Amino acid sequence: MTDKELISGIINRDNVAIQHLVVNFHKKVIKTAYYFVHDMQDAEDLAQDVCIEILESAKHFKGMSSLNTWIYRITVNKSLNFIRKNKRKQLFSQIEAVFMNRDGSHAVERLEPSYIDTKFDDGERKVLLGKSINTLPENQRTAFILSKYDELPYKEIAEIMNVSLASVEQLLHRAKMNLQKKLIVHYAEYSTKKQ
Amino acid sequence: MNCTNFRNSIFSWSENDFSAFSAAELEAHSKECADCSFLLEEFRKTMAIIEQEKRIEPNPFAETRLLQKLENYKEAENWWDFPVPKPFLRPIYLGLGITAAILLGVVMGFEEGGIYLNLTSKITNIESVRSELNVPDIMGEDIIEFSNQ
Numbered sequence: 001m002t003d004k005e006l007i008s009g010i011i012n013r014d015n016v017a018i019q020h021l022v023v024n025f026h027k028k029v030i031k032t033a034y035y036f037v038h039d040m041q042d043a044e045d046l047a048q049d050v051c052i053e054i055l056e057s058a059k060h061f062k063g064m065s066s067l068n069t070w071i072y073r074i075t076v077n078k079s080l081n082f083i084r085k086n087k088r089k090q091l092f093s094q095i096e097a098v099f100m101n102r103d104g105s106h107a108v109e110r111l112e113p114s115y116i117d118t119k120f121d122d123g124e125r126k127v128l129l130g131k132s133i134n135t136l137p138e139n140q141r142t143a144f145i146l147s148k149y150d151e152l153p154y155k156e157i158a159e160i161m162n163v164s165l166a167s168v169e170q171l172l173h174r175a176k177m178n179l180q181k182k183l184i185v186h187y188a189e190y191s192t193k194k195q
Numbered sequence: 196m197n198c199t200n201f202r203n204s205i206f207s208w209s210e211n212d213f214s215a216f217s218a219a220e221l222e223a224h225s226k227e228c229a230d231c232s233f234l235l236e237e238f239r240k241t242m243a244i245i246e247q248e249k250r251i252e253p254n255p256f257a258e259t260r261l262l263q264k265l266e267n268y269k270e271a272e273n274w275w276d277f278p279v280p281k282p283f284l285r286p287i288y289l290g291l292g293i294t295a296a297i298l299l300g301v302v303m304g305f306e307e308g309g310i311y312l313n314l315t316s317k318i319t320n321i322e323s324v325r326s327e328l329n330v331p332d333i334m335g336e337d338i339i340e341f342s343n344q
């Protein structure tokens with residue numbers, strides 16, 4: 001089924017087309033949403049919203065980009081909106097306190113030699129990573145997730161984000177540098193907390 | 196190579212990008228600096244989490260739930276989906292709507308007016324009011340006398 005056939009089937013509410021949409025895109029949409037929100041139930045709800053949006057907006061799809069790109073764009077927008085609206089609900093913001101010292105200040109960046117014995121487990125690493133990614137600016141975060149998690153080529157990321165290829169490269173470079181910096185700070189903070 | 200240089204190169208190193216520093220320089224520093232060595236190891240383990248997260252699978256019932264949701268959406272859509280007239284037919288639809296509203300108003304007006312007319316005609320007929328309210332004749336005479344005074 002081509003993009004055009006699928007879209008026209010969706011507009012006509014054809015069951016075969018809707019089934020095709022679900023089989024081919026649903027899992028991808030859930031996973032991408034999960035990479036943003038880090039919660040499978042929220043990701044599932046978001047994927048439902050994305051599919052409803054596809055049904056509602058199919059008549060406006062002009063075919064300027066591929067259907068795949070269009071669906072990714074809807075997924076990214078829905079996920080970012082969800083995060084904006086549910087900032088308090090976010091798993092990683094809830095544990096913010098864990099990373100703060102008792103006086104409320106952030107731990108020093110310098111990692112003292114005595115802290116190097118600190119052992120992290122994968123659960124803690126997952127939290128550190130999620131927190132670090134979630135504090136990246138939205139466009140850096142989107143570029144990073146689409147590149148590192150979804151493994152999309154730069155060209156497709158550029159189309160989804162509606163920016164140039166050079167911008168994607170720049171955003172990714174900044175995202176990696178920021179993430180590296182944030183992770184190092186978090187290792188130090190968390191080491192201090194665990195002592 | 197100092198600690199800052201090393202820490203700024205960890206991500207590049209993990210992606211085999213040696214444009215700033217060679218692998219040999221980075222390895223030499225990580226061997227002599229316990230802090231940076233620890234950070235490098237932790238960074239690699241943290242990045243491995245991305246690979247773990249990529250393998251996560253959605254709930255097997257998620258697809259069924261979605262199909263049900265889309266089915267419900269379609270049904271709700273049909274329920275609310277009134278036929279939208281073609282642009283050139285819209286004035287006719289509008290005219291028909293206004294005519295229907297006027298007719299409805301007239302019919303209702305007649306009904307309401309009819310009740311009112313019936314009531315007033317009954318009230319003017321004092322005998323029928325008296326019989327409907329079971330008013331004894333004597334009382335009527337008192338009222339008349341009172342009103343005459």
Ligand SMILES: [Zn+2]
Pocket residue numbers: 197198199201224228229230231232
């Ligand atoms: Zn060092």
